[in-house]
Ligand SMILES: C[C@H](O)[C@@H](O)[C@@H](O)C(=O)CO
C-alpha cells in the first residue's frame with residue numbers, strides 16, 4: 001500500500017436513498033412501485049454523476065432494497081444503511097406516504113426529502129407532512145420539491161430540484177466525511193491568538209471530530225532520530241532544488257544568514273513537511289523502517305502548527321511545510337491538499353476544512369491585513385481603483401499557509417481557477433511553482449530562519465472568504481464574504497505590498513457589496529470580520545457554506561449570498577421568515593450541535 005492509498009484507507013460515507021411509498025396494496029402501492037424506485041435511481045445517478053469524494057472517485061449511493069411503505073421497511077432500510085456506511089439520507093417519493101411510519105429517524109446524519117410535485121399522487125403533501133414530523137421530533141430535514149407541476153409518471157429531475165439535491169448532498173457529504181476524523185494540534189497557542197485555543201466542544205459536538213495533540217518537540221525527535229522515509233526525503237529535496245526557486249533575501253545585510261545556513265534550512269523545512277504529513281495521516285513506509293506506532297498517524301484531516309514563537313524563535317519557520325502541504329501537489333505529483341492552519345488557528349482551520357470539503361480545492365489561509373480605501377490607494381500611488389476593486393480592496397497576506405494553487409495559474413476556459421487536484425495538469429503545477437519564489441524568512445520575526453512563499457494571486461477569480469468565530473455563551477458562528485481576486489497595476493501592487501512584508505504571498509480581494517449591513521461597503525466587511533484570519537476558497541460557495549452551517553447548527557452572522565439561493569432545513573422557517581438571519585440563530589440554539 002502506498003501513502004496515497006493509505007491516506008484514504010477509511011471508506012468514504014455513502015448516500016442512502018429511501019424511496020417511500022403509499023403502503024396500501026391491491027392497487028395503490030403496485031401502481032407506484034416502479035415510478036418510486038425510478039425516482040430513487042434517478043437521484044442516485046444524479047448524485048454519483050456529479051459529486052466526488054476527496055480522492056476524486058464518484059460518490060456512491062445505496063438504495064433501500066424495497067420501497068418503504070411502513071415501519072418494517074423503514075427499519076430494513078436503516079439496517080442496510082448502517083451496514084453500508086451511509087452518512088447522508090435522501091428520501092424520495094412521488095406520492096402520499098405515512099409520515100412518521102416511513103421517515104428516517106437517524107438524527108445524527110443530514111436528512112433531505114424530495115417530494116415529486118404532481119397532483120395525481122400528492123408527493124408534496126407527504127413532503128409537508130413528514131417535514132412536520134421531523135420538526136416535531138427535533139430531526140431537522142431539508143425539503144425539496146420543484147416549482148413547476150410535473151405530469152404523473154414524468155421521468156427526469158427538474159433543474160431547481162437538481163440544484164437543491166446537489167447543494168444538500170455536497171454539504172451533507174462534508175458533514176459525513178469530517179465526522180470521525182481528527183484535528184491535530186502541533187504545538188499550542190501561537191502569540192495569544194484565541195483561534196489557537198482548541199475548543200474540544202466545537203470539534204466534538206459540532207463537527208463530530210476528535211482532538212489530537214502533539215508537542216512541536218516531536219518534530220525534533222523525528223528529525224534527530226531519522227523517523228521519516230529517507231528515500232522520499234532525498235527525492236523531495238531534489239525536487240525542491242529543481243522546482244522551488246529561492247528569492248532574494250530581504251533582510252538587512254547585517255542579519256542575513258550564510259549560504260551554508262540557508263542550505264541547511266532547506267533540508268530542515270523539507271523534513272518538517274514530511275514529518276507533519278506523517279503525523280497527520282501516517283505513512284506505511286515508517287512501519288517498514290521499524291516505527292509501527294508512527295506509521296499510523298493521527299487520522300487528521302486537518303492540523304494546525306503553532307510555529308510562532310516557540311518553534312520559529314529557534315528553528316526554521318513552518319511556511320514551506322504549510323504552503324506545500326496545503327497545495328494540490330508536491331514531489332509525489334498531484335494529490336489532495338493536506339490542510340494545515342498556520343499559528344494553529346484551529347477556527348480558521350475549520351473554515352479551510354469546510355471550503356475544502358465543499359470544493360475539493362486547495363485553500364488560501366491569510367491574515368485579513370489591510371482595508372485599502374480608494375482614497376488611500378490614490379493618496380499613496382496616484383492610482384484610482386477600478387472595476388471590481390472600485391470601492392476598495394482587502395489585502396490578504398500571511399507568511400506560510402496559502403496554497404500555491406492561490407497563484408491563480410490554473411485555468412478553465414481561459415479563466416484563472418483553482419481546481420481539484422485530479423483536474424490540474426502538470427503544466428499548471430509548473431506554472432504555480434514558477435510564479436512562486438521562496439524568500440529567506442524575515443529574521444526579525446523568524447529568528448530561526450526558513451523560507452516564506454512569495455506570490456501574487458491572479459485577479460479575476462470568484463472566491464469566498466470564510467471564518468468561524470467562537471463567542472462565549474453563543475458558541476461558533478460562521479461569516480463569509482463572496483467576492484473577486486483583483487489585479488492591480490504592478491507599481492500599485494509594489495507600493496502597497498512593500499509597506500507590509502513583501503516576502504509573503506498577497507491576494508487582493510474585493511468583496512461583493514449589497515449596500516446593506518456588513519456589505520454596505522468594503523470597510524464594513526473588514527470592520528465586521530471576527531478575527532485576524534480568513535480562509536479563501538475558489539468559487540462563490542456561500543450558499544453551500546450556509547447549508548453546511550445549518551446542518552451543523554452553526555449560525556451565520558454575516559454573508560452576501562442572494563436570499564433565493566439560501567437552503568436550510570424546513571423547520572428554520574418556524575423560527576421566523578421575515579428576518580432569516582435572526583431565525584437562523586434561534587433555530588441553531590434550539591436544536592443545539594449535531595452531536596450533542
Ligand atoms: C510575523 C507575524 O508574527 C505574523 O505571523 C502575524 O502578522 C500574523 O500572521 C498574525 O496572525
Ligand SMILES: [Mn+2]
Nearest residue numbers: 343366367398
Ligand atoms: Mn496570521
